[in-house]
Amino acid sequence: MKHGGVTKFSIQNLLGPIIVLILLTHFVGGASTSLQLVTQMALCLFVMVLALQVFVGNSGVLSFGHGAFALIGSYVSAILTAPVNIKDNALSMNQLWEPLVSPQVNIYVALVISAAVSGLIAAITGIFLMRLNGLAAGIATFALLGVAYNVFFNNKKIGPGSQALPGVPLIDNNWILLLLAVLSLILVYFINISRIGRTLRATREDAMAAPALGISIFKVRLIAFIISGAVAGLSGGMYSHVAGTFQVQDYYLEFTFITLSMLIVGGSASIWGALVGTFLITAVGQVLLMMEQDLPVFGIQVQIPLGSRAVIIALTFVAVLLWRSGGITNGKEFRIPKLKKIS
Amino acid sequence: MDQKSFHANEISKSFGALQVLDNVTLNVNPGEIVGLLGPNGAGKSTFINILAGYEKQDGGTVVVEGKPLDGLKPNARARAGIARTFQSGRLFGNLTVAENVALGAIGLGESGKVAHERSESILEILGIEKLSPHAAGSISHGNARLVGLARAVAAHPKYLIMDEPAAGLNEDEAPRLLQALEVIRKNIGCGMLLVEHNVKLVTQACSRVVVLATGILIFDGNPRDALNNADVKTAYLGNAGVH
Numbered sequence: 268m269k270h271g272g273v274t275k276f277s278i279q280n281l282l283g284p285i286i287v288l289i290l291l292t293h294f295v296g297g298a299s300t301s302l303q304l305v306t307q308m309a310l311c312l313f314v315m316v317l318a319l320q321v322f323v324g325n326s327g328v329l330s331f332g333h334g335a336f337a338l339i340g341s342y343v344s345a346i347l348t349a350p351v352n353i354k355d356n357a358l359s360m361n362q363l364w365e366p367l368v369s370p371q372v373n374i375y376v377a378l379v380i381s382a383a384v385s386g387l388i389a390a391i392t393g394i395f396l397m398r399l400n401g402l403a404a405g406i407a408t409f410a411l412l413g414v415a416y417n418v419f420f421n422n423k424k425i426g427p428g429s430q431a432l433p434g435v436p437l438i439d440n441n442w443i444l445l446l447l448a449v450l451s452l453i454l455v456y457f458i459n460i461s462r463i464g465r466t467l468r469a470t471r472e473d474a475m476a477a478p479a480l481g482i483s484i485f486k487v488r489l490i491a492f493i494i495s496g497a498v499a500g501l502s503g504g505m506y507s508h509v510a511g512t513f514q515v516q517d518y519y520l521e522f523t524f525i526t527l528s529m530l531i532v533g534g535s536a537s538i539w540g541a542l543v544g545t546f547l548i549t550a551v552g553q554v555l556l557m558m559e560q561d562l563p564v565f566g567i568q569v570q571i572p573l574g575s576r577a578v579i580i581a582l583t584f585v586a587v588l589l590w591r592s593g594g595i596t597n598g599k600e601f602r603i604p605k606l607k608k609i610s
Numbered sequence: 611m612d613q614k615s616f617h618a619n620e621i622s623k624s625f626g627a628l629q630v631l632d633n634v635t636l637n638v639n640p641g642e643i644v645g646l647l648g649p650n651g652a653g654k655s656t657f658i659n660i661l662a663g664y665e666k667q668d669g670g671t672v673v674v675e676g677k678p679l680d681g682l683k684p685n686a687r688a689r690a691g692i693a694r695t696f697q698s699g700r701l702f703g704n705l706t707v708a709e710n711v712a713l714g715a716i717g718l719g720e721s722g723k724v725a726h727e728r729s730e731s732i733l734e735i736l737g738i739e740k741l742s743p744h745a746a747g748s749i750s751h752g753n754a755r756l757v758g759l760a761r762a763v764a765a766h767p768k769y770l771i772m773d774e775p776a777a778g779l780n781e782d783e784a785p786r787l788l789q790a791l792e793v794i795r796k797n798i799g800c801g802m803l804l805v806e807h808n809v810k811l812v813t814q815a816c817s818r819v820v821v822l823a824t825g826i827l828i829f830d831g832n833p834r835d836a837l838n839n840a841d842v843k844t845a846y847l848g849n850a851g852v853h
Binding site: 274275460462465466468469472473475476477478479480481482483484 | 663688689693701703704705709712722762765
């Protein structure tokens with residue numbers, strides 16, 4: 268089966284990526300302080316790529332707008348948890364709206380609220396966006412990203428505008444981030460094998476034949492968009508608690524390009540593809556970043572011009588798609604390779 | 611008109627100045643297989659697209675079991691019991707044959723377990739159960755036609771519209787289709803509207819035939835009578851007879 272997606276529960280499909288995530292978090296995240304931060308960032312990005320997988324991978328509709336949900340999730344979690352004095356001091360010059368200064372909630376409550384708010388915004392915008400198809404849908408989701416970015420970048424009544432909101436409490440425990448990533452993975456896995464995931468893939472395969480089977484394209488896309496928006500919101504919330512700040516610029520074009528690249532390079536039709544893409548591009552990006560900064564990589568010092576990282580990732584993206592249009596995993600879920608009998 | 615029938619009443623449709631359908635009335639009763647014949651451009655495809663909700667008619671009504679379907683989208687008509695197949699198959703090529711057929715039931719709200727049991731059962735009834743694990747995009751044209759039929763009947767529809775299911779089938783495959791139609795009629799019991807150019811298949815499979823020519827219904831009756839009808843011969847069959 269070519270990039271089709273899973274339909275039946277398989278313990279191997281589900282546990283494989285979870286075990287790989289645990290191993291990566293333990294061995295890479297525990298190797299050094301800098302690798303711990305890279306691993307934490309990668310876990311946040313993986314949750315974002317899972318959000319893209321559940322919608323883009325299953326529906327075949329390319330969304331450039333999910334950065335908006337991550338942005339909103341990050342903002343909500345940051346504004347609800349940053350200390351009052353920091354919000355008061357850092358934002359007083361920006362005339363932050365008074366009711367936003369005092370709220371203080373627990374990090375985990377804030378993460379739940381950030382997912383809920385992003386899911387709600389996805390529901391409201393999805394009512395309009397999910398009626399569109401093809402290029403129109405793609406460009407409309409891009410407009411959503413543009414609107415969200417400009418609202419937060421220019422409106423200092425609701426947030427830091429073009430500045431950063433510092434003092435966001437950190438989640439510095441790798442295992443908590445891993446737990447959030449695993450919970451997101453389990454949710455997305457069960458959505459993928461549910462009626463929603465299966466009928467959504469039918470609409471991806473043939474948007475004319477699917478309605479003849481009683482499938483409402485609008486309804487299944489909207490449900491997936493809401494779930495996807497909520498998971499993207501969670502990812503944004505996690506990111507703000509890893510970075511310790513909220514900054515609008517973190518969720519715009521580069522973020523959109525990188526996360527979509529991770530999904531497509533890994534294989535958009537599977538969770539395993541989302542994991543492979545996220546960690547591969549994170550690793551390649553990290554190596555290239557070190558080379559840009561003239562730092563030794565595995566003892567070898569090679570300097571590359573600033574900006575090369577994005578160019579090389581873009582070229583890798585094109586090369587992978589030319590080689591395998593279904594991504595590295597070809598949309599297949601994790602399976603232990605079968606040993607061939609020697610006759 | 612039987613209260614349980616699938617009824618199209620005085621359907622009209624124009625594309626600009628071209629009138630494609632002119633007051634076409636057709637009735638299909640439960641368990642009945644009706645053949646719809648006509649030359650290319652007669653309006654057959656437009657007619658069945660209107661019945662299935664893919665086109666809007668300019669005039670007339672479509673009713674199933676006494677309930678009007680006008681204004682309902684294809685998915686809502688499917689939920690009302692109207693299934694269809696497509697001339698070009700339109701299987702979900704990257705999904706397996708079993709998943710394609712199961713989606714016929716899942717789309718209408720059946721659980722995954724019920725859908726897969728039904729998928730297995732229908733594929734077995736049609737004698738194509740060995741295709742189950744294969745990607746639908748990789749099977750032969752003839753088998754794809756049967757899988758398309760299986761997918762449509764997985765919903766246990768009240769009525770099934772088939773758009774040229776024998777198109778492109780060879781002489782060995784056409785009898786398999788005929789056999790499949792009979793199996794579906796016996797096991798599912800749905801009424802069927804068979805749009806087809808293969809006159810031999812239609813006369814063998816159908817208890818009644820209607821003929822469209824330039825958007826006008828010119829015949830409604832027994833298949834044997836259709837073959838001898840002067841209007842049908844002039845508009846469609848010519849002197850070539852049954853092929």
